[in-house]
Amino acid sequence: MALPATIRSQVDPAAVTKVTRLFNNTLGDILCELIQNARRAGAGLVEIGVIHLDGMDWLSIADDGAGIADPSVVLALGRSGWDEAIARREDPAGMGVFSLAGREAQIISSPRAEGHGWSIRIASGDWQSGAPISVVAGNHRAGTEIRVAMDPQWPPILMAAAQNAARHCPITVRLDGKDLLREDWLKGAETIVAAHGVRVGLYRNYLHRHFSPSINFHGVTVASLLPTVSEKDRHWSAKVDIVDAPDLQLVLPARKEMVENAALAALRDAVRLAIYRHIHALGSHRLGFTLWEEAAGLGVTLPEARAELLSWSPAVADQNGGAGRHSIIDTADLVLVDDFGAPLEQCAAFALARDGSLEGRLAEPDEAMRGYGWYDRLPRIVDLRFEIERDGEVSELGGPDFPGLESGPVDRLELILSLEGPEPARIRLPAPVAIEYDDGLFWGFEEANILIASPVAITPHDLVDLLDGACFSASDDKDADSWDTQHDRFLLDAQEMATRLLLGDDAALVERFRAILSYRTQWFVPEGRQFVAVVGRNSLDIRLEAAEPAVATIAPVAEAE
Secondary structure (H helix, E strand, C coil): CCCCCCCCCCCCHHHHHHHHHCCCCCHHHHHHHHHHHHHHCCCCEEEEEEEEECCEEEEEEEECCCCCCCHHHCCCCCCCCCCHHHHHHHCCCCCHHHHHCCCCEEEEEECCCCCCEEEEEECCCHHHHCCCCCCEEECCCCEEEEEEECCCCCHHHHHHHHHHHHCCCCCEEEECCEECCCCCCCCCCCEEEEECCEEEEEEECCCCCCCCEEEEECCEEEECCCCCEECCCCEEEEEEEECCCCCCCECCCCCCEECCCHHHHHHHHHHHHHHHHHHHHHCCCCCCHHHHHHHHHCCCCCCCCCCCEEECCCCCCCCCCCCCCCEECCCCCCEEECCCCHHHHHHHHHHHHHHCCCCCCEECCCHHHECEHHHHCCCEEEEEEEEEEECCEEEEEECCECCCCCCEECCEEEEEEEEECCCCEEEEEECCEEEECCCCCCCCHHHCEEEECCCCCCCHHHHHHHHHHHHCCCCCCCCCCCHHHHHHHHHHHHHHHHHHHHHCHHHHHHHHHHHHHHHHCHHHCCCCEEEEEEECCCCEEEEEEECCCCCCCCCCCCCCC
16 A cells, blocks of 8 residues: 555544534533523523423523524534634634534524524434434524423423523523522632733632632633642632633533643743732732742742741650640741650650740741741751760760660759751750650550659659650551540559659559549549548448538638737
8 A cells, every 4th residue: 555645634524423422411511511602602691491392391592692694503513603703712613512412402593684593403313413404494583592302300400500500601691580690700819810811819728629610711610720829827829710811722522621731831820920929919928938939030029938937846646646836926036946756855845844944935947948048047956865874874865776774763864955056056954854765666655764853853743744745646556446545544554654653652553543433433423422442452341421521721810919
């Protein structure tokens, strides 16, 4: 076979036989396409209703537009018949009526200029067969009416489908004689910027998902990824209303997504620029340094981000927990604290609170701010460790190594902080307690080594709080008890451990017994009564008696001299 010298693009006539597979043919798609056709024809009103003719129900969509002069264009796939202005602005491509493909339909039209009209009736098989369809001349009102045989599934959803098709369309749509709601696509925008044939609405803290419609194409809303810009305290997103932008096009035939072309890329650039200009107009911002540089590259010169950081709180072992943080406005005297893990940070925070010299000055690092002058000047705690002396030997807790010292008092315990910045420093503070624990190496918190400066340096209650923050992490295994149950059991065990370490074995036993009674039995003691119990290893004596009333005490009044 000889190769042809040239080839050219063409559409095989057999493609027409597959036309029913080009469209979803849902009620929503049909109404949307026909309303759009009416709008392009200059209609100011579309009326939708159900009529009964020839022994069957029809869905009627009638408009007061320019009408169709040449009926042959109706079933010419890919040949729209629109005038040059419409073709330039919207690229309609002759697809609208084919949303009816495979359904029985009637089309009645009368051009305004001609003064007479025509009608055709299309059987369900005519869309693919190519069989001739008779055109009947007649006198009809100006505009076009399309009737499609009612699907049994349509009546319950007709109102919702019609409302969705009409909501953001620029012309009036009626269903059964009542105007359907019309709503500005950019409703709720903080500001609207109009340029280059589109309206861009900017939204503060609007949750926009990638599959949410973001562009309104004359009433057809489609999802398209538009730029978003996040600050530390607000998030900016956008929606676009197309007014007259011929180069912004929908993918045919479904018209459910935008064509990825240079015009859409330029629109995205315009959206990002609009966001930065709006941020500039607001006067201050909390953009990360990279975004600040991006704005400058687009010609928007912003001041540095507000000097504001979150206060530092020690890390906790349980990812579902954590202390609350608040914003610190004045960063002039702040110190950043790197990440050192829950056990070290919990004990360091306890020591720092006792010392007080850095109170209100510790802040969480925010690497997005690196590059701003005010942020880069802040000192930072880059190393945190405890120095321990016991029986003349000095050990360090911090970094990758563990001294493995047995729980109990030590001779000396100090917190050492290493600061980097304009004025590097090494700070030593007395530390009441240090907890050696790593949930990746230890089987449970009972294996934690608790080192205390002295038995009176910390209370059992404070030590339980530290163990909770440093060691407790609920299991997420499907067979595990609830978080609350696991936490209650942890606190019970931690209370016993803390009491034994600080107050001795007998106190620990008493505290354990008290905790069990409080948790398990105290709630069902009758009002005004009390249980009195003597519990022995081999005996149990319990009686119920009236509770002794609380005795109010009155301070004695000093006699006058």
